[in-house]
Amino acid sequence: MKKILVGVIGAIALSLSAPASAADLAARPYVKAPTPIAAIYDWSGFYIGLNGGGGSAHKCWDNYTFAGVLVGGEGCHNATGGTVGGQLGYRMQSGNWVFGVEGQGNWADFSGSNTSVLFPAQLNRSRIDAFGLVTGQLGYAWNNVLFYVKGGGAVVGDKYDVFTTPGGVLLASARETRWGGTVGAGLEVGFAPNWSVGVEYDHIFSGNRTLTLNTAAGVAFQSDRVGQDVDLGLIRVNYRWGGPIIAKY
Structure with missing residues (x-):
């Protein structure tokens, strides 16, 4: 009898010291899932890109004597064609506002001509073969969509020729590098991390310049004051480095 009592007491002690079963454990508290993270596009950083499109330069010729006396207008024409080039810049974003600087250089093939009103036997031709912008x-910015305006300085490489008409014999020519100002606007969309594509319009103010056109032998042939304004339409693709996306709760 004593042995049976000792066994019962041992079994009770063993059951009291055993770990609680799964049914005896308290339920695990509910934990709310983390709030989704919104990806915010950041336009800050350096970028480099390519551009291409077309342009038109409106040019009016006025003939002057070599002493600077106006003879009369020779007429106007539009020098049109295509262009391709590249750009390099830096942008900094603060809130929705984006500030930047950019340098751009382009090759161009804008050309046009008109028969001189004063000298009907002459054809005046203008060409632009390059231009640059520093703005x-x-x-x-609305997340990955950026609208911007720009302004600054511009430089244009111009060439002028006078031909006989008919016949097309070159009589005289001149070259110049013309400085001026530019304003423009663009819309750019970030379509992948670090990559964006956009469209841009620019207007170049080149003013008036008086030129001496020389023969092939270097003899002064005639003097003209040429006014010029240039309009550009470009498609641009940029690659940017430096923090393209910020995660924000």
């Missing part, structure tokens, strides 16, 4: 930018 500041101010933009406003």
Whole structure:
């Protein structure tokens, strides 16, 4: 009897010291899932890109004597064609506002001509073979969509020729590098991390310049004051490095 009592007491002690079963454990508290993270596109950083499109330069010729006396207008024409080039810049974003600077250089083939009103036996031809822009930018971003305006300085490489008409014999020519100002606007969309594509319009103010056109032998042939304004339409693709996306709760 004593042995049976000892066994019962041992079994009770063993059951009291055993770990609680799964049914005896308290339920695990509910934990709310983390709030989704919104990806915010950041336009800050350096970028490099390519551009291409077309342009038109409106040019009006006025003939002057070599002493600077106006003879009369020779007429106007549009020098049109295509262009391709590249750009390099830096942008900094603060809130929705984007500030930047950019340098751009392009090859161009804008050409046009008109028969001189004063000298009907002459054809005046104008060409632009290159231009460059150095501008500041101010933009406003809606996540990966950026609208911006720009303005600054411009330089244009011009060539002028006078031919006989008919016949097309070159009588005289001149070259110049013309400085001026530019304003423009663009819309750019980030379509992948670090990559964006956009469209841009620019207007170049080149003013008036008086030129001496020389024969092939270097003899002064005639003097003309040429006014010029250039309009550009470009498609641009940029690659940017430096923090393209910020995760924000």
